[in-house]
Amino acid sequence: MAAKTSTDKASFKPRIAAFVCNWCTYTGADLAGTSRLQMAPNVRIIRLPCTGRIDPLFIIKAFERGADGVIVSGCHPADCHYTSGNYHARRRFAVARDVFGFMGIDPKRITFSWVSASEGGKWAEVVNDTTARVQELGPFSAYREMEARV
Amino acid sequence: MSAKTLTQADLASLVGDLVAAGTRVVAPSRTGVGPLQHLDYREIKKADEMTLDAGLPKRSIKELFFPPTEVLFRWKQKKNDFELQEVETKFQKTVVIGARPCDAAAPEIVDRLMNWDYKDELWNGRREATTIVALACDGQDKSCFCTAVGLGPDSTKGADVLLVPVKGGYHAEILTAKGEALVKDFGKRFGEAKSADEAGKFRETARAKVEGNLKVDPKPIRTWLDGHFEDKYWGEIALRCHGCGACASVCPTCHCFDIVDEPEGIYEGARRRNWDTCQTGKFTLHGSGHNPRGTQNMRFRQRVTHKFAIYPRKFEEILCTGCGRCARACPGGMDLLEILSDIGQMAGGAA
Amino acid sequence: MQALQELARKLLTDKTANVVIGWGQGPRGPRPIFVTQPEHADRLIFDTRCVHNLATYLNPRRAHLVPFVKKAVVVKPCDARAVAGLIRETQVKREDVVLIGMRCGGVVRDSDMDGKLTEATVSPRCMDCPDREPKLADHLMGEEASAPPKGKGPDMIAKLDAMSPAERWEFWQKELERCVRCHACREVCPMCFCDRCIADKSMPQWIESSPHPRGNLSWQMTRVMHMAGRCVGCGECTRACPVDIPLGLILRKMTQTVEERFGYRVSDDPTVPAPMGAYRLDDKQEFIL
Numbered sequence: 001m002a003a004k005t006s007t008d009k010a011s012f013k014p015r016i017a018a019f020v021c022n023w024c025t026y027t028g029a030d031l032a033g034t035s036r037l038q039m040a041p042n043v044r045i046i047r048l049p050c051t052g053r054i055d056p057l058f059i060i061k062a063f064e065r066g067a068d069g070v071i072v073s074g075c076h077p078a079d080c081h082y083t084s085g086n087y088h089a090r091r092r093f094a095v096a097r098d099v100f101g102f103m104g105i106d107p108k109r110i111t112f113s114w115v116s117a118s119e120g121g122k123w124a125e126v127v128n129d130t131t132a133r134v135q136e137l138g139p140f141s142a143y144r145e146m147e148a149r150v
Numbered sequence: 151m152s153a154k155t156l157t158q159a160d161l162a163s164l165v166g167d168l169v170a171a172g173t174r175v176v177a178p179s180r181t182g183v184g185p186l187q188h189l190d191y192r193e194i195k196k197a198d199e200m201t202l203d204a205g206l207p208k209r210s211i212k213e214l215f216f217p218p219t220e221v222l223f224r225w226k227q228k229k230n231d232f233e234l235q236e237v238e239t240k241f242q243k244t245v246v247i248g249a250r251p252c253d254a255a256a257p258e259i260v261d262r263l264m265n266w267d268y269k270d271e272l273w274n275g276r277r278e279a280t281t282i283v284a285l286a287c288d289g290q291d292k293s294c295f296c297t298a299v300g301l302g303p304d305s306t307k308g309a310d311v312l313l314v315p316v317k318g319g320y321h322a323e324i325l326t327a328k329g330e331a332l333v334k335d336f337g338k339r340f341g342e343a344k345s346a347d348e349a350g351k352f353r354e355t356a357r358a359k360v361e362g363n364l365k366v367d368p369k370p371i372r373t374w375l376d377g378h379f380e381d382k383y384w385g386e387i388a389l390r391c392h393g394c395g396a397c398a399s400v401c402p403t404c405h406c407f408d409i410v411d412e413p414e415g416i417y418e419g420a421r422r423r424n425w426d427t428c429q430t431g432k433f434t435l436h437g438s439g440h441n442p443r444g445t446q447n448m449r450f451r452q453r454v455t456h457k458f459a460i461y462p463r464k465f466e467e468i469l470c471t472g473c474g475r476c477a478r479a480c481p482g483g484m485d486l487l488e489i490l491s492d493i494g495q496m497a498g499g500a501a
Numbered sequence: 502m503q504a505l506q507e508l509a510r511k512l513l514t515d516k517t518a519n520v521v522i523g524w525g526q527g528p529r530g531p532r533p534i535f536v537t538q539p540e541h542a543d544r545l546i547f548d549t550r551c552v553h554n555l556a557t558y559l560n561p562r563r564a565h566l567v568p569f570v571k572k573a574v575v576v577k578p579c580d581a582r583a584v585a586g587l588i589r590e591t592q593v594k595r596e597d598v599v600l601i602g603m604r605c606g607g608v609v610r611d612s613d614m615d616g617k618l619t620e621a622t623v624s625p626r627c628m629d630c631p632d633r634e635p636k637l638a639d640h641l642m643g644e645e646a647s648a649p650p651k652g653k654g655p656d657m658i659a660k661l662d663a664m665s666p667a668e669r670w671e672f673w674q675k676e677l678e679r680c681v682r683c684h685a686c687r688e689v690c691p692m693c694f695c696d697r698c699i700a701d702k703s704m705p706q707w708i709e710s711s712p713h714p715r716g717n718l719s720w721q722m723t724r725v726m727h728m729a730g731r732c733v734g735c736g737e738c739t740r741a742c743p744v745d746i747p748l749g750l751i752l753r754k755m756t757q758t759v760e761e762r763f764g765y766r767v768s769d770d771p772t773v774p775a776p777m778g779a780y781r782l783d784d785k786q787e788f789i790l
């Protein structure tokens with residue numbers, strides 16, 4: 001099902017899903033684009049109102065649908081458009097990271113970051129870092145093999 | 151019907167022969183270590199993976215014929231058109247070794263439903279491909295009541311071959327054409343029958359032991375159920391029931407399913423059939439929000455009534471083999487033996 | 502035991518409660534009973550085989566028990582933690598329940614065992630339980646208890662933590678492969694109280710209802726996430742699972758994380774806010790770039 005990703009490491013192009021908040025990271029990513037910063041082309045952005053709206057289930061769903069890596073990003077602490085959405089998200093993802101890791105999902109496949117509207121450069125870094133890391137890990141073939149057994 | 155002898159060593163060799171011949175062999179098998187051990191019916195490749203002396207596996211053999219999930223067909227959307235992919239309805243030859251009689255009997259009971267109006271190809275395909283070598287048992291514990299539903303620890307219903315433990319191996323009763331074929335194909339593993347008496351004793355002792363667990367007559371129970379749909383008994387007995395459906399999951403005869411369409415990407419997907427159970431509230435929930443079986447009392451009544459009145463009325467079979475798994479698995483302490491005995495009494499004294 | 506029965510009789514007679522939910526002898530050991538008549542109060546028992554978490558019967562999802570309104574429940578310390586959780590999350594009104602607290606020195610793994618408490622028989626949930634008596638209780642009974650025996654066997658969480666992600670993946674795939682998606686783990690849980698579980702939603706369908714490896718993994722990861730800061734460690738889900746998946750391991754791991762990171766320990770004090778509904782400005786965020 002879903003995407004057929006090459007298992008050959010050299011030609012492997014990671015597919016990365018980024019769940020970002022509308023107010024900070026999305027604007028930051030936009031800035032990175034308009035500033036023509038060098039960025040790996042592997043990231044698909046999904047825009048949400050707030051990191052507080054990002055359910056850990058989104059991460060699972062992204063892997064289910066063929067992602068090799070996931071980025072979750074939003075406003076820095078104290079900058080949340082809705083005051084505290086990112087604080088709640090921080091707690092939630094702290095737990096999700098451990099639970100997913102305990103079930104065998106390599107935490108290296110998931111990046112959490114705070115990227116503000118003015119941090120186009122930081123966004124480019126997050127994208128490049130994550131892509132490099134997932135490139136190194138290779139395709140999330142364990143998830144795909146699980147699907148093949150379905 | 152004929153009889154043979156199968157020694158321990160020959161049974162082990164038979165497993166090897168079958169595997170070598172490309173047959174899938176399924177037997178009770180223990181896996182996992184320490185507190186994470188399980189006894190399940192599962193495919194084995196070697197005789198030493200088989201555990202025949204550890205009693206009743208936690209789950210029944212139902213899933214060999216009716217897996218917890220299976221694909222009915224797959225679809226692909228092409229522009230404005232759909233392409234359907236059929237699934238295979240021919241299955242690998244399978245021999246189940248060591249099915250307990252309460253498990254062996256179950257598929258034969260459910261056959262009635264699976265061939266009632268629609269003939270279920272997937273069920274039938276697996277049934278045809280499978281030979282069941284049952285193993286007479288001497289009673290798992292106090293929750294066994296196969297004898298109360300017309301079966302027994304040595305019942306031959308649904309079995310192609312019945313093995314009865316005797317010194318050094320088994321006395322084998324060959325019961326059906328499939329059983330005969332097994333003996334014919336692997337004749338060198340089966341010796342002359344010589345322990346019929348010893349086997350008879352084993353069977354008698356086992357029966358006596360299980361009969362002590364529950365003595366009821368299913369007929370008056372059925373009549374009582376037909377006439378007491380609104381009895382206050384249902385409101386009392388099911389208070390502790392969580393509606394968790396663990397009972398149906400482990401039950402060899404429960405066979406309800408749900409059908410779902412699952413996308414597998416954007417333009418493709420599969421229609422699946424998954425196990426379901428009348429014990430969950432969602433089972434009868436209407437789109438309008440109305441639920442005709444709105445409380446657990448009603449849902450539990452359904453479980454008992456379906457097994458002991460509705461199915462018998464329709465198919466002349468009780469939808470229960472008395473394996474006792476539901477009582478063992480229930481986290482809330484519901485106990486079908488107690489309920490049948492209560493109803494038996496209300497229906498006019500124990501039989 | 503006699504004190505317990507007398508109290509139950511009194512509560513029913515003076516109509517403080519319409520039902521006393523406790524344990525009584527069943528065919529396979531103690532099991533939940535619902536005493537509504539004072540003359541049946543002598544059916545109540547309590548011993549080390551009383552494993553069930555009866556707080557689960559206060560959960561408003563149980564429509565057939567809601568009509569009783571005023572319920573008295575016999576609780577061990579861990580059960581009281583679940584009652585506190587239900588009150589904390591506004592599922593139960595404190596004034597609607599009478600809590601009969603039992604002093605507790607541990608229970609065995611399942612109610613059909615003989616009740617002798619040893620290293621080998623003690624329930625995993627009791628191994629590091631600090632509470633010998635519930636604080637959230639209207640009545641306190643039972644004998645002073647000493648700490649439950651330490652269980653033996655490997656610390657599976659430490660063992661799993663020491664593995665590589667790929668090995669852990671293998672471990673859980675093997676375990677979850679048996680899951681039949683009966684959702685018994687959810688139904689028995691005192692803290693699963695959603696009227697409609699996300700696993701039951703089909704439009705859109707977030708969690709595939711099919712018991713295949715993909716759906717099973719989503720289901721358990723999601724359930725454990727929803728239990729974060731809620732799970733009282735009663736082990737009922739593990740006990741109910743008909744295919745013996747060691748769900749308690751994931752939940753204990755999650756509980757450790759919640760405790761280490763947020764300093765929150767599940768207690769029977771309903772006034773402490775739930776950790777996932779709260780936050781601190783200085784919560785650790787070393788994992789965030």
Ligand code: SF4
Binds near residue numbers: 403474486
């Ligand atoms: S209803 Fe219970 S005893 Fe009867 S077949 Fe099912 S699990 Fe076995």
Ligand code: SF4
Binds near residue numbers: 392394395476480484
């Ligand atoms: S009878 Fe027991 S196993 Fe069945 S649904 Fe009720 S609580 Fe669950």
Ligand code: SF4
Binds near residue numbers: 580631
């Ligand atoms: S967890 Fe604690 S309170 Fe609960 S049964 Fe065990 S020792 Fe008793």
Ligand code: SF4
Binds near residue numbers: 679680685686
């Ligand atoms: S109780 Fe066990 S088998 Fe049932 S859904 Fe939960 S984990 Fe799966």
Ligand code: SF4
Binds near residue numbers: 728733
């Ligand atoms: S998740 Fe399991 S251990 Fe935790 S409260 Fe629910 S039933 Fe108890």
